Amino acid sequence: MDLSLVTFAQILVAVLAIIGLMVANAVVMVYVERKAAGFIQRRPGPYEVGPWGTIQAICDSMKLLAKQIFVPANVDWVLFFLAPVLAFFPVLLLFLPIPFGPYLTGLAVPDGIVLILAFAGFGVLSNLFAGWASNNKYGLLGAARAVSQSVAYEIPLILALLAIIFQTGSLSLTEIVEAQGSYPWQWNILVQPLAFFIYLVSLVGETNRAPFDLPEAESELTAGFHTEYSGMGFALFFLSEYANMLLVSFVCATFFLGGYKGPFLDGIWWTFIKAYLIMFFIVWIRWTFPRVRFDQLLNINWKWLLPLGLINLWITAIIVKLLP
Amino acid sequence: MIRAIWDNLKGLYSLLVGMKITLIFLFSPQKTVHYPRKTVERENLITYRGPLELTRGKTDPAVTRCISCQMCVKACPGHCLTVVKNPEKSVKAPIEWKYDFTLCCLCGACVETCPTSALAFSHRIYLVARTREELIFDLLADLKARVEETPVLPGEEGASAEAAQG
Numbered sequence: 208m209d210l211s212l213v214t215f216a217q218i219l220v221a222v223l224a225i226i227g228l229m230v231a232n233a234v235v236m237v238y239v240e241r242k243a244a245g246f247i248q249r250r251p252g253p254y255e256v257g258p259w260g261t262i263q264a265i266c267d268s269m270k271l272l273a274k275q276i277f278v279p280a281n282v283d284w285v286l287f288f289l290a291p292v293l294a295f296f297p298v299l300l301l302f303l304p305i306p307f308g309p310y311l312t313g314l315a316v317p318d319g320i321v322l323i324l325a326f327a328g329f330g331v332l333s334n335l336f337a338g339w340a341s342n343n344k345y346g347l348l349g350a351a352r353a354v355s356q357s358v359a360y361e362i363p364l365i366l367a368l369l370a371i372i373f374q375t376g377s378l379s380l381t382e383i384v385e386a387q388g389s390y391p392w393q394w395n396i397l398v399q400p401l402a403f404f405i406y407l408v409s410l411v412g413e414t415n416r417a418p419f420d421l422p423e424a425e426s427e428l429t430a431g432f433h434t435e436y437s438g439m440g441f442a443l444f445f446l447s448e449y450a451n452m453l454l455v456s457f458v459c460a461t462f463f464l465g466g467y468k469g470p471f472l473d474g475i476w477w478t479f480i481k482a483y484l485i486m487f488f489i490v491w492i493r494w495t496f497p498r499v500r501f502d503q504l505l506n507i508n509w510k511w512l513l514p515l516g517l518i519n520l521w522i523t524a525i526i527v528k529l530l531p
Numbered sequence: 532m533i534r535a536i537w538d539n540l541k542g543l544y545s546l547l548v549g550m551k552i553t554l555i556f557l558f559s560p561q562k563t564v565h566y567p568r569k570t571v572e573r574e575n576l577i578t579y580r581g582p583l584e585l586t587r588g589k590t591d592p593a594v595t596r597c598i599s600c601q602m603c604v605k606a607c608p609g610h611c612l613t614v615v616k617n618p619e620k621s622v623k624a625p626i627e628w629k630y631d632f633t634l635c636c637l638c639g640a641c642v643e644t645c646p647t648s649a650l651a652f653s654h655r656i657y658l659v660a661r662t663r664e665e666l667i668f669d670l671l672a673d674l675k676a677r678v679e680e681t682p683v684l685p686g687e688e689g690a691s692a693e694a695a696q697g
């Protein structure tokens with residue numbers, strides 16, 4: 208693939224659109240999440256700012272923009288400011304290979320999923336930098352947890368995706384969608400229910416969301432790795448957290464739920480409906496389950512998800528080999 | 532091994548039960564009272580511990596049951612109560628009953644220790660004060676004012692009528 212002017216313009220437009228999507232997603236999801244939390248606890252959630260509190264999230268982001276960026280003493284300046292940037296920008300790249308619609312892909316690379324999995328590692332790195340650079344015990348503990356958790360959960364996540372890749376015989380996200388049909392019984396979730404379950408659990412662990420939100424456990428670590436960040440630094444971490452959630456939801460929709468294919472009319476709306484259903488699922492379990500302990504977290508991963516993922520992968524490999 | 536798998540399956544099932552509960556709650560009506568526009572109804576305030584008040588007397592509601600025994604004053608960890616005995620020995624009722632709400636931690640030691648149940652927590656949830664002095668209550672005056680306002684409590688009409696007959 209030569210990098211012609213057209214490709215360059217395409218990437219530029221895609222990145223701008225993705226930034227828009229990320230910001231809109233964060234604003235909407237913060238509102239949805241707070242509303243859902245409220246309703247689950249039988250209270251109204253944000254209510255006073257704007258009709259039904261709809262502009263609460265926008266006001267909050269304005270406040271974050273206007274806030275002073277406070278730098279504590281003895282921080283590592285370079286890493287301290289690099290971390291939020293490093294958390295935010297690689298996520299832009301991760302959205303590029305996702306097929307939103309039949310013709311709507313930021314950059315249709317043949318090995319899309321490898322790109323996503325490779326660059327997702329930057330998120331962990333930024334957490335580590337943030338915790339290390341802020342010279343704060345809570346930050347450092349949060350960073351240590353973030354690293355061991357993300358490294359652990361990446362493995363079953365990849366194993367689950369590998370099963371689908373074996374079955375489809377392709378690393379391209381578009382081809383994986385094309386291999387599935389338009390109706391729910393033709394989707395990979397029915398062929399690989401175990402892989403879907405493993406992916407669903409590791410997705411929560413990978414994005415550091417409750418009940419696996421140990422790197423940011425408020426009751427133990429104040430805010431974990433971003434304890435010392437204020438203003439825009441915090442906002443960037445926040446944005447990238449929600450963007451990561453959206454990304455894993457899109458990947459899940461693409462791999463297991465038929466991507467942009469759906470009953471009646473294939474199209475971009477199906478991708479978004481499916482991804483946001485998974486987003487809602489993440490929010491829902493956050494307000495249902497208590498946080499697990501760290502040893503439990505790793506036990507779930509190493510003792511259950513990893514062997515299950517391996518068995519699933521072996522069985523898939525054998526079946527794929529025997530039934531050409 | 533089989534047992535561990537079975538336990539984990541049971542655990543997964545219990546997770547589903549939890550998710551069902553939160554889903555039901557998501558769609559059930561809310562309990563929040565939007566305060567400035569609405570206020571909490573009386574029956575929901577029964578468990579609310581507001582500042583202390585003196586309970587109504589048994590025969591004459593405006594006369595306190597307090598016998599100036601000073602038990603509550605001694606029990607109070609915040610030293611917020613002042614009960615002044617009547618200098619005349621034959622009258623047990625106090626002549627002054629001061630309560631400093633700024634020091635009170637609402638622990639309930641006074642209510643529990645009172646031998647005549649003369650003390651109780653009020654349900655005054657919408658209490659506002661602009662100065663500290665406003666929070667030092669004269670409970671005898673407060674009891675009088677309350678009895679003047681509602682001579683008979685809504686729930687006790689039948690009981691007092693029976694008492695009058697008997």
Ligand code: SF4
Nearest residue numbers: 607635636638639641
């Ligand atoms: S509730 Fe506790 S602190 Fe308050 S007056 Fe009674 S004994 Fe004192």
Ligand code: SF4
Nearest residue numbers: 597598600601603645
């Ligand atoms: S304990 Fe009861 S009776 Fe004794 S002084 Fe206090 S309020 Fe009066």
